Amino acid sequence: MGALRLIAVNLAILGALVLAGDFGLTLWKPPPANPDLEFRIEEPRYSHTLKANFSTDRAVWGSAQFPMRTNSLGFRDAAVRTISRQPEGKRRLVIIGDSFVEGIGLAWDDTFVGRFAKLAPQLEVLDAGVLSYAPSVYWRKTQWLLDAGYAFDELLVYVDISDLQDEAIAYREEPEGTIRYVGYGINYWATVDNPVLTDPGWKPPGAAQAGAAAPGDWKSWMKAHFAYSNLAYALAKARFTRREAPHRMLRSYWTVDPGIPGYGAMGVEGALRKATTYMDRLAELLRARGVKLGVAVVPWPDQLEFDTEANRHSTHWKAWCERNGCARFVDHAPDFFAFKRDHPDWRKRLFIPGDVHHSTEATELIAQRLAAAYNAK
DSSP states (O other): OOHHHHHHHHHHHHHHHHHHHHHHHHHHSOOOOOTHHHHEEEETTBEEEEOTTOEEEEEEETTEEEEEEBOTTSOBOSSOOOOOSSOOSSEEEEEEOSHHHHTTTSOGGGSHHHHHHHHOTTEEEEEOOOTTOOHHHHHHHHHHHHHTTOOOSEEEEEOOTTHHHHHHHTEEEOTTSOEEEOOOOBOTTOBSSSOOOBOTTOOOTTOTTTTOOOTTSHHHHHHHHSHHHHHHHHHHHHHHSOSSOOSSBTTTGGGTOTTOSOSTTTHHHHHHHHHHHHHHHHHHHHHHHTOEEEEEEOOOHHHHHHSOTTOHHHHHHHHHHHHHTOSEEEEOHHHHHHHHHHOTTHHHHHBOTTSSSBOHHHHHHHHHHHHHHTTOO
16 A cells, blocks of 8 residues: 555544544534524514623634623623613713624723723713614614613714625615614625625524524534534634735725725615615604714724725714714724824734724724713823
């Protein structure tokens, strides 16, 4: 038997032994399920939310594992606790947005909302942000919160650059006013050079078994019977792929080129109009209820690399705030661009490796700017 053939036979035997061991171990003691499948739940009024009063130390984002706690409203929080309908001795500020506000991949104390809450002890800060939210969901979730009798003094909305694509192809308003995720599988990593728009494995945020293969297919069978091998593969893939977030992403590059694909029939301009319409509704709702409104914006890597501080995202929402009498407009672009000028390795330091979400250095920048905006010590 030749040397190469002997090596191949030994590797095949070793592989068979590993799979046999995994099969037996999976039957005897299967690994715990990803808790994301438990705490990210559907919400019929505004698509999805976080499960109330939930606690885990092993929420997962890519290769990161981090603690997740929610309060009685299903808002991310420092600890499981009950939120009263009326503020108790402090002004109450609700911050809403998408995964950047939720602080995905980070422990609560490392998120910008958690950091800001410590810098602003004069405020009761509540984090209503959840993965993949957009202006239609901001409006509908805020309406639900007010109708449920929860009082707050101000709402600060972090309108994200990716909100336009979500509004263009992911969310629809039903006749009764609910917001529904229509199931379009957005490929978050699509770029101008590789505009593959759909991700066949994607499920609506909060859907049961989100991201899992359909029951009965071979992928589900393999995951069910060789769970440890699948887990090892997933961790290795998360760790060794996408070491740097793609450049010119369809979700963010629209501020540079509004003609890019990925925004359905309405295109970038129609998506911007739709997002603005829902923010108009939100402003009208808050005026009617006597609640102040603030808006904040943060650049993505594409803005720092290809655009300017006065990018279209920043200038559009600044002008919108001026028209709608916002209590404040917080633009984090100047801080991020100043950091870039001082640090050639800005991408590695401001963003999670292989991702567009913020590092702890970035969340500190954001929290400090917020503290200054609210005159916190």
